[in-house]
Amino acid sequence: xxxxxxxxxxxxxxxHGEEKVRESLKKRYDFFNKNFEVNxxxxxxxxxxxGKEKEGLTIVWIMTGGTEGKFRxxxxxxxxxxxxxxxxxxxxxxxxxxxxxxxxxxxxEKGYIxxxxxxxxxxxxYNLIKVSNTLSSLQVANIGNIGGPSEWLISSIVDYEGVxxxxxxxxxxxxxEEFYEILEKTExxxxxxxxxxxxxxxxxxxxxxxxxxxYIALKSLIEKYNLTALTLKCFDLLRKYKxxxxxxxxxxxxEGVIAGCEGDLPATFTMYLAYLLTxxxxxxxxxxxxDLEKNTIILAHCTVPTKIVKNYxxxxxxxxxxxxxxxxxxxxxxxxxxxxxxxxxxxxxxxxGMILDNPTSEFRCRTQIEVRLxxxxxxxxxxxxxxxxxxxxxxxxxxxxxxxxxxGITVIKS
Numbered sequence: 001x002x003x004x005x006x007x008x009x010x011x012x013x014x015x016h017g018e019e020k021v022r023e024s025l026k027k028r029y030d031f032f033n034k035n036f037e038v039n040x041x042x043x044x045x046x047x048x049x050x051g052k053e054k055e056g057l058t059i060v061w062i063m064t065g066g067t068e069g070k071f072r073x074x075x076x077x078x079x080x081x082x083x084x085x086x087x088x089x090x091x092x093x094x095x096x097x098x099x100x101x102x103x104x105x106x107x108x109e110k111g112y113i114x115x116x117x118x119x120x121x122x123x124x125x126y127n128l129i130k131v132s133n134t135l136s137s138l139q140v141a142n143i144g145n146i147g148g149p150s151e152w153l154i155s156s157i158v159d160y161e162g163v164x165x166x167x168x169x170x171x172x173x174x175x176x177e178e179f180y181e182i183l184e185k186t187e188x189x190x191x192x193x194x195x196x197x198x199x200x201x202x203x204x205x206x207x208x209x210x211x212x213x214x215y216i217a218l219k220s221l222i223e224k225y226n227l228t229a230l231t232l233k234c235f236d237l238l239r240k241y242k243x244x245x246x247x248x249x250x251x252x253x254x255e256g257v258i259a260g261c262e263g264d265l266p267a268t269f270t271m272y273l274a275y276l277l278t279x280x281x282x283x284x285x286x287x288x289x290x291d292l293e294k295n296t297i298i299l300a301h302c303t304v305p306t307k308i309v310k311n312y313x314x315x316x317x318x319x320x321x322x323x324x325x326x327x328x329x330x331x332x333x334x335x336x337x338x339x340x341x342x343x344x345x346x347x348x349x350x351x352x353g354m355i356l357d358n359p360t361s362e363f364r365c366r367t368q369i370e371v372r373l374x375x376x377x378x379x380x381x382x383x384x385x386x387x388x389x390x391x392x393x394x395x396x397x398x399x400x401x402x403x404x405x406x407x408g409i410t411v412i413k414s
Contacts, residue, residue, distance in 0.1 A: 006129070008061050024089060043070050058078065059125070157343070182217045190205070230259050232245050232260075244323040246325045261284065286387060306326065306328065309328030312329065326366055
């Protein structure tokens with residue numbers, strides 16, 4: 001396994017004696033060198049511009065007491081939020097708590113402290129590396145908003161500047177007219193990408209070819225605007241050309257370009273962040289039915305990525321009955337449901353659960369999963385952040401909690 005890289009800023013008081021301190025913490029040095037590619041820095045190395053140059057997670061190692069003043073001096077140059085490592089010797093813990101209090105009370109910033117057994121610290125550092133890498137990736141992300149939100153997404157409007165300040169991402173508005181112009185000029189032959197489908201029921205070969213044209217047109221916009229993710233106001237496309245975006249969006253996600261539908265920017269952002277954080281391919285879906293007695297919810301949509309289902313069938317689009325949608329069958333097992341919301345996307349709702357079944361009702365979107373939640377369903381649906389939810393395989397609650405703590409996100413309680 002490739003070792004993760006970390007930056008360790010060593011803070012110690014000269015009163016303790018440097019050689020004595022290093023000898024007393026030899027096991028910690030061994031721990032770092034065994035598990036990580038480490039870049040060690042002294043107090044004297046930290047100056048203006050230092051933090052901006054560093055990639056990966058930075059940990060400020062409070063090796064002894066008497067380091068509070070040194071920390072205050074270098075604080076402006078450290079990446080934020082600050083991560084501290086406290087020890088059980090050398091008055092390290094007391095100094096770390098004083099520093100954490102300073103960060104929160106006087107700098108009005110978030111701070112994070114590592115303390116405990118090696119196994120626990122190792123797991124926390126691994127999770128913090130994932131969080132740090134995710135936040136760094138968001139800083140250079142371009143999310144294309146093609147056509148804007150659908151008219152029914154009345155609580156899913158975001159403040160672009162607020163989102164940029166909160167997460168660093170750049171949202172690129174792209175008019176539907178520009179997309180239409182490219183689509184109308186796009187000629188395509190079907191390359192057989194969806195030939196793995198178990199069955200094609202309603203769609204014609206022309207429907208599938210038109211879906212390929214949408215995919216190629218979107219690829220053109222991705223290249224033009226250097227997009228890392230996008231959302232498409234797909235119902236406008238459906239009304240104008242009788243073509244859905246389902247196959248195109250599904251394929252883009254399969255290829256690692258996160259693509260949401262209906263112009264839902266909060267859902268698309270959630271999909272992208274979840275993908276960066278966990279490595280799991282996301283599925284965006286509507287809550288369609290609930291059973292309070294069983295504590296289950298059915299989520300459904302027509303755009304499931306094919307790489308996360310064990311098999312799939314090409315169907316017509318549910319609402320319109322035309323063009324192409326996808327009915328996929330998920331493996332039963334643990335999942336996490338999450339959604340970011342608010343004008344600056346600083347609020348989150350999430351819950352873990354278990355896929356119990358893949359219903360096939362003709363009165364819902366094509367891909368349907370029944371999920372039993374590990375939280376009270378009634379409370380979960382009473383505090384929504386919009387209609388669409390994002391589902392990823394596996395229980396990632398601990399990692400999401402780390403992101404919440406590190407970033408200072410508001411949790412919508414279930």
